[in-house]
Amino acid sequence: RxxxxxxxxxxxxxxxxxxxxxxxxxxxxxxxxxxxxxxLPIDDLPATPASSFRRPLLLPAFDEYILGYKDRLFAMTGTTHEHVAPGNMGVFRKTVVIDGVVRATWQGAGGRLNVADIAGVPKYAQPGIERAFRAYPFA
Known part of the structure; x- marks a missing residue:
């Protein structure tokens, strides 16, 4: 699995x-x-449509996509990693993932979204980021 x-x-x-x-x-x-x-994954699982990868994801600070790998540079550059995990001290910021790549960090409070673009957020992703924020399950 x-x-x-x-x-x-x-x-x-x-x-x-x-x-x-x-x-x-x-x-x-x-x-x-x-x-x-x-x-490699086994082939009998249904394929994920390519269009689903274009949808931006707002991930929480300690999401498996970042923490599930010893080497996180498959999803971001070293500079981006330093921003996401300052000082590599076990503290992680919330991330914006677009096309499988960490492009930004985000914060949200009081219904306001603050995105820190650290690796070039494409223009086409902006509306999807806003939609993801509105749908984000705040406690």
């Missing part, structure tokens, strides 16, 4: 995330397709 929801992933990713012994991870991964050291 981890590979299907997070893949492609390396054996090290699975071991770090699951905290399972190496032998158990290798046994499980041996059942999956592999390419260049990355284990």
């Amino acid at each position: 981890y590979v299907n929801t997070r893949g492609p992933v390396t054996e090290a990713d699975v071991r770090w995330w699951s905290k399972l012994p190496a032998r158990e991870v290798r046994t499980a991964l041996s059942q999956l397709p592999e390419a260049d050291g990355y284990f």
Whole structure:
């Protein structure tokens, strides 16, 4: 399930995330397709339409998309990472993800959205960011 929801992933990713012994991870991964050291999701899951990746996501500060990987640079640059996790001290800001890439951080209070553009938020994403904010489940 981890590979299907997070893949492609390396054996090290699975071991770090699951905290399972190496032998158990290798046994499980041996059942999956592999390419260049990355284990791939199985093909019998329905494909995600490409259009769904264009929809901006407002993620909470401690979302799995950021925390689920030891190396987070697949989703952002080093400079962006420094902004998202200042000083790499375990504190994370809320992120705006567009096309699978962290492009900004956000804050929202009192019905007001504040977006800090740190990696170039495309113009086409602005309306989607506003819609996502209006739909965000505040406690």
